[in-house]
Amino acid sequence: MTFRDLWHMCLNNLKRRRSRTILTVLGVMIGCMSIVIMVSIGAGLSVSQEKMLAQMGDLRQITIYPNYDPSAQAVKLDEQTITQIQAIPNVQAATGKFEITDYPVRITSGTNGRYETAYTNMVGIDFSQLENFGYEIKEGTYPSPGLKNQALAGERFAYSFMDTARPEGSNRIDIYSVLYDENGQLNENLPDPYFDPLQAKVNIDVQVQEDADVEQEVSVCGIVKENYSAGYETSEGLIIDLNDMKELWKAANKKAGKSNGNFTYSQAVVMADTIDDVSEIEKEIQNLGFQTSSMESMRQSMQESTRLIQLVLGGIGAVSLLVAAIGIANTMIMSITERTKEIGIMKALGCYTKNIRQLFLLEAGVIGLIGGSIGLILSYIASFVMNYFSNQSAPDLVTQILYLLGVEGTPLSCIPLWLALGALVFSMLVGIISGYYPANKAVKIPALEAIRHD
Numbered sequence: 001m002t003f004r005d006l007w008h009m010c011l012n013n014l015k016r017r018r019s020r021t022i023l024t025v026l027g028v029m030i031g032c033m034s035i036v037i038m039v040s041i042g043a044g045l046s047v048s049q050e051k052m053l054a055q056m057g058d059l060r061q062i063t064i065y066p067n068y069d070p071s072a073q074a075v076k077l078d079e080q081t082i083t084q085i086q087a088i089p090n091v092q093a094a095t096g097k098f099e100i101t102d103y104p105v106r107i108t109s110g111t112n113g114r115y116e117t118a119y120t121n122m123v124g125i126d127f128s129q130l131e132n133f134g135y136e137i138k139e140g141t142y143p144s145p146g147l148k149n150q151a152l153a154g155e156r157f158a159y160s161f162m163d164t165a166r167p168e169g170s171n172r173i174d175i176y177s178v179l180y181d182e183n184g185q186l187n188e189n190l191p192d193p194y195f196d197p198l199q200a201k202v203n204i205d206v207q208v209q210e211d212a213d214v215e216q217e218v219s220v221c222g223i224v225k226e227n228y229s230a231g232y233e234t235s236e237g238l239i240i241d242l243n244d245m246k247e248l249w250k251a252a253n254k255k256a257g258k259s260n261g262n263f264t265y266s267q268a269v270v271m272a273d274t275i276d277d278v279s280e281i282e283k284e285i286q287n288l289g290f291q292t293s294s295m296e297s298m299r300q301s302m303q304e305s306t307r308l309i310q311l312v313l314g315g316i317g318a319v320s321l322l323v324a325a326i327g328i329a330n331t332m333i334m335s336i337t338e339r340t341k342e343i344g345i346m347k348a349l350g351c352y353t354k355n356i357r358q359l360f361l362l363e364a365g366v367i368g369l370i371g372g373s374i375g376l377i378l379s380y381i382a383s384f385v386m387n388y389f390s391n392q393s394a395p396d397l398v399t400q401i402l403y404l405l406g407v408e409g410t411p412l413s414c415i416p417l418w419l420a421l422g423a424l425v426f427s428m429l430v431g432i433i434s435g436y437y438p439a440n441k442a443v444k445i446p447a448l449e450a451i452r453h454d
Contacts, residue, residue, distance in 0.1 A: 006355065010362045021367065024324075024331045028371025029378070031324035032427045035314060036379035036419060042310030044387075044414040049302045058134050058229055059275045060092070062282055062294045064268040075289035077265045085270060088284045090277035095129040096265030097231070098245050103252055106205040107238060113203060115161040115194050120154075122204065123233040124245025133269050134230040135239070140198050140222030143241065151202060151218040152239040155226040158193030160236045197223065202238065206252045214251045216244070229295075231269075275299070324371065328364055328434035333441070360439035361432050368431020372424045379423075383413035 014021045064085070066077050075081070077096065086094045105122055109115045125133075127143045127150075135152070143150040159175040173191055197220040206214040218240060227234045250260050270285070272278045278296040285292050346356060390412040 006359050006362055009359055010366060013359075013363060014366065020331055020334070024327050024367050025371040025374070027324035027327040028368055028427055028431065029375040031318075031320040031322070031430075032372045032375030032423055033379050033382070034316070034320035035318055035426075036376060036415065036423045037382055037413065038313035038316055039310055039419055040379065040383050040413040040415045042306060042313050043416060043419060044411040045309060046303070046306045047411060047414050049306060050299075058271070059295050059299060060272040060278060061133065061229055062270040062272065062278060062285065062292050062296075064270060064285055065291045065293070066264070066267075067289055067291050076262065077268055077290065078262060081288070081290075082265070082268060084288070085268070085285060088281055090273045091281060092271045092273050093129055093132040094268060094270045095126045095133065096242070096268045098124040098242060098249070098263075099266045100206060100245070100249050100252070101266065102249075103256075104207045106207060108203045108205065109161065109195055109197070109200050114163065114165055116164055117160045117162065120157065120160045121233055121237045122245075123231060123237055123239050124242040125239060127241045132271055134227050135234065136225040136227065137222045138225040140220070143221055148241075148244060149216065149218045150241065151220050152222050152224050153197040153202075153220045154233055154235045154237045154239075155223060156236050157223070157238060158195060158197050161194055163194050204238075204240075204248065206248060208252050208256045212255050214248060214255055216248055218244075325430045325434040328367055328431050329438060331367070333438045357439045361435050364431040364435025364439070365428050366431070368434075369424065369428045371431075372427025375427070376420055376423050380415060383411075383415055386413045387411050 064077065067075065079096070082094055082096050085091060099121060107117050107120055107122065128145070130142060130152075137152075138155060143152065156175060159173050162171045164171065173193065175190070200220075202218050202220055204216045204218060206216075208214060218238075220238075224230075224234050224239070231237070233239050246263060249263075253260050270281065272281050275296075278294055279300070282292045282294060282296060
């Protein structure tokens with residue numbers, strides 16, 4: 001008997017017992033829909049958490065600090081160490097950061113230093129690595145290679161200045177009081193700062209002693225977008241090239257009569273090839289004697305809690321599918337009882353027992369597949385409705401579909417491709433497994449006894 005013959009017989013048998021078939025399919029449909037909806041809510045939670053972490057910064061980034069534990073062996077975070085870290089497998093890039101902490105730094109701008117700030121952090125970084133580590137230009141341009149005394153300003157750098165020509169109490173812009181509107185949303189209409197960093201020179205004054213300092217004038221070529229993952233300097237800081245920072249620090253030491261000694265970085269940043277490499281790279285760096293920070297521990301904790309939620313929700317949905325499996329088994333057993341004479345005739349005509357088994361398994365599998373397909377379609381509709389009412393900020397159809405697939409936004413329910421295919425395969429397997437015992441029972445019925453059966 002060919003598969004085509006089995007297929008035609010399968011469809012005819014299901015049509016003959018239409019009411020029973022529909023009720024059994026309905027059970028599978030409800031079971032499949034329950035498990036897909038439950039798992040989709042967990043998947044939506046997982047996607048939302050990943051998007052939330054991604055908004056906080058690049059998940060592949062690791063920040064390295066010197067180990068300040070007095071009981072630990074002191075290890076210098078110098079150029080040799082950076083080279084050693086770059087050699088770790090799956091490290092895409094690594095660079096050091098340097099801040100002058102030995103001396104107070106005063107930054108001014110405008111005629112005769114009219115605009116002044118004393119709390120802006122100034123960071124030196126290798127300008128060739130800016131794009132690798134999330135420094136995104138909001139206005140202006142990246143520094144030109146080879147040119148000295150260039151700088152990048154943080155997004156709110158200009159708001160950290162006070163106007164010394166104005167009376168005390170009215171010489172600062174309280175940026176944080178106007179940063180958000182009454183609804184807690186970021187205010188786009190911020191007041192203008194006292195000066196435009198892109199149109200003015202900025203003077204760096206390293207105050208070595210009371211009557212001695214080192215000054216350096218820089219030109220701000222770009223304003224970077226605020227990104228705390230890249231560093232606080234992207235908010236209110238000033239970023240200059242690492243070589244310029246080293247020269248400024250050495251000049252300050254010289255004026256103070258100090259030896260430059262061995263140059264060490266204040267911190268370093270590492271970019272992993274993928275998110276999955278972060279944990280292993282962190283372990284390697286910690287083994288070198290340094291402290292690290294990244295979003296990996298937070299990501300793993302959130303993933304574990306999400307996985308647990310998915311298992312619980314999936315288990316609840318699986319109960320419905322288990323009930324559907326019992327319904328399929330019951331339907332097939334009833335079908336065997338009613339078709340005992342038919343089975344005997346098939347055997348008498350020379351039909352192989354394996355063909356009879358295949359027929360009953362095919363019928364059970366088709367019931368599972370049909371129920372799973374309808375359940376999956378209804379699951380997509382239900383998820384679409386849930387996402388629509390929970391994400392009315394994106395009412396257009398295309399965006400809602402992207403939410404449903406987990407491509408964009410923070411969906412309440414997300415049905416990725418693996419879940420859709422898994423639901424169909426699982427429903428069909430439930431049908432086949434449920435029909436296995438009835439199918440074996442059918443082939444064991446003796447031909448003569450089956451023919452005599454009324």
